[in-house]
Amino acid sequence: MKRIGVLTSGGDAPGMNAAIRAVVRVAHTQGVEVVGIRRGYAGMIEGEFQPLGPRDVANIIQRGGTILLTARSKAFMTREGRAQAAAHLKNAGIDGLVVIGGDGTFHGAIKLIKEHQIPVVGVPGTIDNDLYGTDYTIGFDTAVNTALEAIDRIRDTAASHGRVFFIEVMGRDAGFIALDVGIAGGAEIIALPEISVSPQEIAEVITRSAEKGKQSSIVVVAEGAYPGGAEALMRAVAELTGLEGRVTVLGHIQRGGSPTAKDRVLASRLGGAAAEALIGGASGVMLGEVEGEVALTPLHEAVGNRKDIRRELYELARVLAV
Amino acid sequence: MKRIGVLTSGGDAPGMNAAIRAVVRVAHTQGVEVVGIRRGYAGMIEGEFQPLGPRDVANIIQRGGTILLTARSKAFMTREGRAQAAAHLKNAGIDGLVVIGGDGTFHGAIKLIKEHQIPVVGVPGTIDNDLYGTDYTIGFDTAVNTALEAIDRIRDTAASHGRVFFIEVMGRDAGFIALDVGIAGGAEIIALPEISVSPQEIAEVITRSAEKGKQSSIVVVAEGAYPGGAEALMRAVAELTGLEGRVTVLGHIQRGGSPTAKDRVLASRLGGAAAEALIGGASGVMLGEVEGEVALTPLHEAVGNRKDIRRELYELARVLAV
Amino acid sequence: MKRIGVLTSGGDAPGMNAAIRAVVRVAHTQGVEVVGIRRGYAGMIEGEFQPLGPRDVANIIQRGGTILLTARSKAFMTREGRAQAAAHLKNAGIDGLVVIGGDGTFHGAIKLIKEHQIPVVGVPGTIDNDLYGTDYTIGFDTAVNTALEAIDRIRDTAASHGRVFFIEVMGRDAGFIALDVGIAGGAEIIALPEISVSPQEIAEVITRSAEKGKQSSIVVVAEGAYPGGAEALMRAVAELTGLEGRVTVLGHIQRGGSPTAKDRVLASRLGGAAAEALIGGASGVMLGEVEGEVALTPLHEAVGNRKDIRRELYELARVLAV
Amino acid sequence: MKRIGVLTSGGDAPGMNAAIRAVVRVAHTQGVEVVGIRRGYAGMIEGEFQPLGPRDVANIIQRGGTILLTARSKAFMTREGRAQAAAHLKNAGIDGLVVIGGDGTFHGAIKLIKEHQIPVVGVPGTIDNDLYGTDYTIGFDTAVNTALEAIDRIRDTAASHGRVFFIEVMGRDAGFIALDVGIAGGAEIIALPEISVSPQEIAEVITRSAEKGKQSSIVVVAEGAYPGGAEALMRAVAELTGLEGRVTVLGHIQRGGSPTAKDRVLASRLGGAAAEALIGGASGVMLGEVEGEVALTPLHEAVGNRKDIRRELYELARVLAV
Numbered sequence A, B, C, D: 001m002k003r004i005g006v007l008t009s010g011g012d013a014p015g016m017n018a019a020i021r022a023v024v025r026v027a028h029t030q031g032v033e034v035v036g037i038r039r040g041y042a043g044m045i046e047g048e049f050q051p052l053g054p055r056d057v058a059n060i061i062q063r064g065g066t067i068l069l070t071a072r073s074k075a076f077m078t079r080e081g082r083a084q085a086a087a088h089l090k091n092a093g094i095d096g097l098v099v100i101g102g103d104g105t106f107h108g109a110i111k112l113i114k115e116h117q118i119p120v121v122g123v124p125g126t127i128d129n130d131l132y133g134t135d136y137t138i139g140f141d142t143a144v145n146t147a148l149e150a151i152d153r154i155r156d157t158a159a160s161h162g163r164v165f166f167i168e169v170m171g172r173d174a175g176f177i178a179l180d181v182g183i184a185g186g187a188e189i190i191a192l193p194e195i196s197v198s199p200q201e202i203a204e205v206i207t208r209s210a211e212k213g214k215q216s217s218i219v220v221v222a223e224g225a226y227p228g229g230a231e232a233l234m235r236a237v238a239e240l241t242g243l244e245g246r247v248t249v250l251g252h253i254q255r256g257g258s259p260t261a262k263d264r265v266l267a268s269r270l271g272g273a274a275a276e277a278l279i280g281g282a283s284g285v286m287l288g289e290v291e292g293e294v295a296l297t298p299l300h301e302a303v304g305n306r307k308d309i310r311r312e313l314y315e316l317a318r319v320l321a322v
Helices: A016-029 A040-046 A079-091 A103-116 A140-161 A176-184 A199-211 A229-241 A261-279 A299-304 A311-320 B016-029 B040-046 B079-091 B103-116 B140-161 B176-184 B199-211 B229-241 B261-279 B299-304 B311-320 C016-029 C040-046 C079-091 C103-116 C140-161 C176-184 C199-211 C229-241 C261-279 C299-304 C311-320 D016-029 D040-046 D079-091 D103-116 D140-161 D176-184 D199-211 D229-241 D261-279 D299-304 D311-320
Strands: A003-008 A033-037 A049-051 A096-101 A120-124 A164-169 A189-191 A217-222 A246-249 A285-290 A293-298 B003-008 B033-037 B049-051 B096-101 B120-124 B164-169 B189-191 B217-222 B246-249 B285-290 B293-298 C003-008 C033-037 C049-051 C096-101 C120-124 C164-169 C189-191 C217-222 C246-249 C285-290 C293-298 D003-008 D033-037 D049-051 D096-101 D120-124 D164-169 D189-191 D217-222 D246-249 D285-290 D293-298
Touching: A003 A016, A003 A040, A003 A261, A016 A033, A016 A096, A016 A261, A016 C311, A033 A040, A040 A079, A040 A103, A079 A103, A096 A103, A096 A261, A103 A120, A103 A299, A120 A261, A120 A299, A140 A164, A140 A176, A140 A217, A140 A246, A140 A261, A140 C261, A164 A176, A164 A229, A176 A189, A176 A217, A176 A311, A176 C261, A189 A199, A199 A217, A199 A229, A217 A229, A229 A246, A261 A285, A261 A293, A261 C140, A261 C176, A261 C311, A285 A299, A293 A299, A311 C016, A311 C261, B003 B016, B003 B040, B003 B261, B016 B033, B016 B096, B016 B261, B016 D311, B033 B040, B040 B079, B079 B103, B096 B103, B096 B261, B103 B120, B103 B299, B120 B261, B120 B299, B140 B164, B140 B176, B140 B217, B140 B246, B140 B261, B140 D261, B164 B176, B164 B229, B176 B189, B176 B217, B176 B311, B176 D261, B189 B199, B199 B217, B199 B229, B217 B229, B229 B246, B261 B285, B261 B293, B261 D140, B261 D176, B261 D311, B285 B299, B293 B299, B311 D016, B311 D261, C003 C016, C003 C040, C003 C261, C016 C033, C016 C096, C016 C261, C033 C040, C040 C079, C079 C103, C096 C103, C096 C261, C103 C120, C103 C299, C120 C261, C120 C299, C140 C164, C140 C176, C140 C217, C140 C246, C140 C261, C164 C176, C164 C229, C176 C189, C176 C217, C176 C311, C189 C199, C199 C217, C199 C229, C217 C229, C229 C246, C261 C285, C261 C293, C285 C299, C293 C299, D003 D016, D003 D040, D003 D261, D016 D033, D016 D096, D016 D261, D033 D040, D040 D079, D040 D103, D079 D103, D096 D103, D096 D261, D103 D120, D103 D299, D120 D261, D120 D299, D140 D164, D140 D176, D140 D217, D140 D246, D140 D261, D164 D176, D164 D229, D176 D189, D176 D217, D176 D311, D189 D199, D199 D217, D199 D229, D217 D229, D229 D246, D261 D285, D261 D293, D285 D299, D293 D299
Parallel strands: A003 A033, A003 A096, A096 A120, A120 A285, A164 A217, A164 A246, A189 A217, B003 B033, B003 B096, B096 B120, B120 B285, B164 B217, B164 B246, B189 B217, C003 C033, C003 C096, C096 C120, C120 C285, C164 C217, C164 C246, C189 C217, D003 D033, D003 D096, D096 D120, D120 D285, D164 D217, D164 D246, D189 D217
Antiparallel strands: A033 A049, A285 A293, B033 B049, B285 B293, C033 C049, C285 C293, D033 D049, D285 D293
């Protein structure tokens, strides 16, 4: 392998730049050139390529977002789109790819491998932590800390006013962010997609909390935990209790920001390992970190299996809200 | 004067604790006792009093929210409520009051003075900065920096995806937060209650921006700048341009958090000056900072006059978005 | 067991409060009372006890330091001191102890168990991460992120001036903080107690970096990596290269601050598990997290064995500094 | 005027990038080209110029340091050096200059104007706030908040251990940072270059504090407040009291980091005003903000006069430490 490409795709996640940097520098050390592909698969179809040397990735490890930009590409979902992309890769002399992203990114990679025999390895870059084959995805730790900081701020107001706050965090299908943020933020209740909690139960907990002398409560709600999200859940609880809670939807602030140390180290490690694996002949695998060690998982397993939240942490959260 | 009361009322604002601390310690130095009144006027009606000595306010200068809690009291809007509150003050031997809050807080104070001849001085504690008689209110600087941090995060995503983001900040009637945050956040457009900007204009600016090669745009929207807020404004622009922007409502995170240096210094200064003024015989005035100096403004002027935003900053913002 | 004690000892670490909260609430759920012992073993000798109910530990999960205070006690190193401490425990009806701290804390616990047959379980609370039997200690993640934030700031100046900065982080005997911070901060060189790096090598790396066009360099130095610390190391390098670097010793800022999400979750988990284990009859063990699971390690092993840094990360750091 | 130059010189300060951006965009709006001069006067002598258009300064408002780099130039202190620099300006068709920096920067500008009749206007960019003719310099607010955050962290440890901490902040000749940080950080004592405080006095305050039940104390020391700085001052106090305090020198972390809202707004305003003034024919003046309004001060007055700290704030600090 003489030249490899790297791209970021799907939702941006803090640490993607650290991963790009590691890919570039590890490949360089092994005598392999790196080409950056802009705007993910969309840019691949358009041939938006730029050479990336070790100096080009200086001073980016601390930056949120992705210097290569990212996008979701409908054209790449068609056979024609992928053929055009593959042609661009061939023209540019790109022998293999590192793709950094989540579910959708890996689905695209699987097709590219199958249809065009281009070696591709994946790096899990998504704040949702919903990929099988890695204990943590790149960006998750930063997103959790950003959401936590917001909750700490809201708690000041909640405590000062004696109010109940419903805080919606990201997570349509997975409750990883909600669970960690809920425990760390001292939430009374955590509503997850994985474990249903009814408005009745929440109403009871809040009522009991008030009786025990708690002047304020925080309810952390994952986007996908209740149809209509935190706002609808609050309304349902309000109808039962008469108590009007406040709602805050954290939204996009959870995506950005300078990555935490953990995300930078993880991204450096997995980005570097991905470059090494690709150059060493691997393809169709995702590089993850499992129990502290770098681990390879076939891409179709990474996207096909469901990673469960840690149930014992959910139980702990209930006890700690006593 | 032997004993004075202090309370916080209305929306909580970072720096309220620093103001309480200054009231307590300056009064103590002058040989005057301080009584903390919990939950603002609501607690005054219930007689929720607690003595506050210099040690009781140790280690609170850095905390958001208010250790005295705050509330909005409907009962205090009635003559009976105020009479009951005044009776509690008399029973507790409280000779005067420092009230920390905004508009509504000062309206209450004006009535208390008139109906019960209790000396009251006000300290401007509100994130909105919409009080006449002070260049800045306590909490404003922190709120602006919190909103700015959120915008910096969102910019990472906006830039990575080439998207337009509409970010709603607090400010129903006043655009102070939006203006400062908009300039500091490098917003393309700032929508304020004071200066109307139509969806047409915004559509034109965004279209022109894109033509000039800007891949992403930030639109900062004060709550009260458009009926329905940022969401409605985005929809109106989307109808004109076909471009689907993203919306984030920062909401309550803007209220909380550890106060900035500026808010702590301002709160220390105004809290201290308020205690001094009250003990020295003042009443019916708000302590503010005008052009760097402590200034007294009659409470009815503070709430009756409108403070305008700095128009030249708004013009500057337009030029800088070039 | 009807009543257990909890204390924090040694250097304070962010997350200690979250651990205290978990001990109190989990014990409460199991019908066991908790007594807080102030100032670690020093306060135990003086009988400084206070009951801790679930409400007493509300709103502390986000706070740095320790509400129970901490100290190092010389008296407790004597047999008499420990006898006096044990007598106080007996008088207060305390049937067992959870001690939160590091090496020294656990040495004390081992003696207390042996001499007075008081059941004790340990929770690893120290920023240094130098305890065997847990992948991470409580406080480590926060300390790393605090140091990293400082390095990010310094990099602004380093890059603007084209300078070499030597930054000293905590770690007399262990390089855990330095290694993670070095990778995450994009350091050119990381000097650790575990792996010696000579001034010559550093001089060569810096000279080569400059030749490759790097305008500035960051050298991360663990306290114990070189006799005299970062200052002495910089001087030694300056003598070889003529290049005068700047030195910053991060010092005590690394200890404090609101804990990260990871430290709060870890502390909640281990604190809760410690209370459970103690109540369930365990003694002489430390609760740690190993490969994602709660694990028990005998206290004498936790303090007797050396945990090594991850050598492959050190190698990665070298490659990434290319 | 068709083309102007802009440079940053001396110590870097957060907000310099925001000022550069404002210079470029305001000049562009007026039809004037901008050339960026790298590494301050050093780069001017070497002719290190680069054109700066509106897009080149996108996405820098939030960055610490300076994209133009900065340096201190000995060559520019010689008449020959300045002649060479002036020749480069002439060759590049640069008709005037905006220089962003402090004292030394303005001294250089004065000579350039006098010897080579090149119009120059100054923008006050320095964290020290020691320039006459502006209430605040660009970077000061950020530096104060950075130092404050560090003190908040240290307070956690100080409170947990019952210790006295001496914290050294920047300020060789001026105590602006120390004074604001001291008040905002709730310091027991603030040692400034402007107001001498002896080890005896400090010893007395600390002893009295301990008697009043304060378990810990923070002493904020400006670099230039005592010969040998905080370390020497602590030793002198230790000799008198026997009490061994801890010392932390905040150092270079105070320079970097993303600028606060206030610094970004100030920099935007003064940078824009400087471009306008220069294009409008001004020279030999500094643009400052005085009592909320933009004000022009002759450069020789800005460097020749001494701005005093606000003495009443110092008095307030004493009272609040009660």
